[in-house]
Amino acid sequence: MREASLVIAVLVASSVAAYLIGTRRRGVRMRDVPAAVGFTLESLGLGVIFFAVNVGVGMAVGIASRALGVAFIPLYLIGDWTLPVLSLLQGLTFRRWLASR
């Protein structure tokens, strides 16, 4: 529980610092924070969708390559930590792109 407390404390501290920098130096307003949170959640939602698609495609490719005798791809590779992180970046980029319409 000590690790969790430390992580949460650090997040709170950096959020407060970002709030102070944003309001005092960058001129952004507190009332815009909910929209920013909404944007983040939308990006996260898109990241989840990208992740599901990536896992599905990865498994299909792995199973097909086994069935066709092309190569043996361990399906555990689909569980690699890089996949959710990169899926999240895909979601963030896609959401930003949608917002540019």
Add this chain to the structure above:
Amino acid sequence: MIDALSRPAALSMRGLRLLGAAALLAFLAVAFTPLADTLAHRLVEPAPLGPADAIIVLGAGLGADGGLSDQSLGRFVYGVRLYRRGLAPVLVFTGGPAARGRPEAEVRAALARELGVPATDIIVVAAARTTREEALRVKDDLGARGVSRILLVTGGSHMERARALFRRAGFTVQAAPLTEAATSPEDRLDLMRRVLQEVVARAYYRLAGWL
């Protein structure tokens, strides 16, 4: 932002927000509560261990340096401990071919010999790449030796699927699962990843008719 979008688009954005919020809550619940531990323990049923004909230590992969991964090492140590307790006269190591270097099973066998396990008591099954192949290869190698009762060593979340496959191969299986406890957020996320991988693997094996 939503106001600037058409109605269908706004609805889909609300859906995305809900999905994102659910994902965030799930992430926080896994990282900062004992949820992963609880789920992992539900996948294991501890049972007293008795004598068997062989101890089968399933593979868990090698590290980038060609040494045993943490999971592989944990299973290896547990298997050797069971052997030292005299629960079976034979120690079987599985673990398939590596991208470079020796297969996992051979790395384990060499380590066991260094630790004083007689070479005559070690059997290496190095050709299997999946849990199903491990069950079939072990059956091929041990069936002729009259081995029927086995102690199966693997991770707790992996045990149910592995035990079902070895039973199906004709063995009487005693499960010797490694406890998978997590004490930090990172450990909990990793444990949940393994639990989810196992859920997907079971679904795949059921669809394929192997379970």
